[in-house]
Amino acid sequence: MNLDLSFFNWAVVSSFLLKGLYFSVFLTVVATLGGIFFGTLLALMRLSGKKWLDVPAAIYVNGMRSIPLVMVILWFFLLVPNIIGRPIGPEYSAIITFVAFEAAYFSEIMRAGIQSIPRGQVFAGMAVGMTYGQNMKLVILPQAFRNMLPVLLTQTIILFQDTSLVYAIGAYDLFKGFDTAGKNFGRPEEAYLMAAVVYFVLCYSLSWLVKRLHKKIAIIR
């Protein structure tokens, strides 16, 4: 079989791919920020030492982590319109799903990060009279974030790859863009190959950057 990549011109990129790329990046950024925010809350609940906070958070995190992402995407697409009482598009559903799903994964990273801070730091904060909240905000979380930054960013790269799974509910992401372009021009094989190349270049460069950042942080510390 002969590969013919000639149909990939600027018109195809601008009319099929950019819209998808924009959504994939947007979804990744929102899910990362939202996931870190709610993930930190979940991690604090689990580390609070209070059963009524710890147990629900543990059930949520372990539940999310034992179900395939595709299943979670389908569940939210089914349930969210029922809960809020009106239909929403696959794109909005995907955003809510990814924030909720990634929060579980980010919470495990944050928990490990918080636990990596030496106990002495916690006691030092208490000794100067800080409340629990102040201690977390001013002493522990800044250090935990810094220790966890490379892992958080690696998770973000995985998250970017996982956004392709919104295919299950027909949301228009980068992969869907390639899929549609390939089908429209009768060249699906070339489109899938190009999709692989584009994802590879993006993810490989990002992970290279993370590696460099990791080295930089390691030297300062």
Add this chain to the structure above:
Amino acid sequence: MGNWDWQVFLQDPGGKIPTYWQWLVSAWGWTVSVSLCSLVVALLLGSLVGVIRTLPDSPWLVRFGNAWVELFRNVPLLVQIFLWYHVVPKLFPVMAGLPPFILVVFALGFFTSARIAEQLRSGIQALPKGQRYAGMAMGFTTPQYYRYVILPMAYRIIIPPLTSESMNIFKNSSVAFAVSIPEMIQFAMQAGEETARVTEMYMAVTVLYVISAMVINRIMAWVEKKVRVPGFVVAGTGGGH
């Protein structure tokens, strides 16, 4: 929502399979067989690639191993499955006759092999260098000291990450829905649409995924206990003394 109707599983989907619950069991069978076959492929390839990334004095083999890991780690699984299913048979006519099941097993197996290779490499490198030198000093050839000295310990070290990877493979097998493998996600979508009882179908499938993950977890815990070397503290697992 609200009123559940579990008797929907006794209805006839109108095909070869007499009831929905039997269809669900068959879908579970597909999920399990895709996962287990992929796990075998991933373990074989991942071990091979993981080992060659740690070979001394073979820079090109190490580079090949590194390239393998980067390649399969930086492309989304969904895209890889589409490549194996749609592109590989067209590019390589030899593979044109292969059933979709085999292609998906290759896709998931190669994808996971990169992760296992990475774990095995770090497991091997976590061993004290002296073990390798001891093997060399005994006059073992390279394959011999890998077989008798390094790998037995390295595999024990990586049992915890292998456990989560085996559970991941079950979860990742769900992506095969995209290329019409009749596994559980495919079942949930089709049966949900046919019966309009989507919640019941999703619930059944979700429960089966959780059960599968728990069974794998127990099996791996049993393996870990079975192969434990008395007195050897595995690095980074928090166990031991």
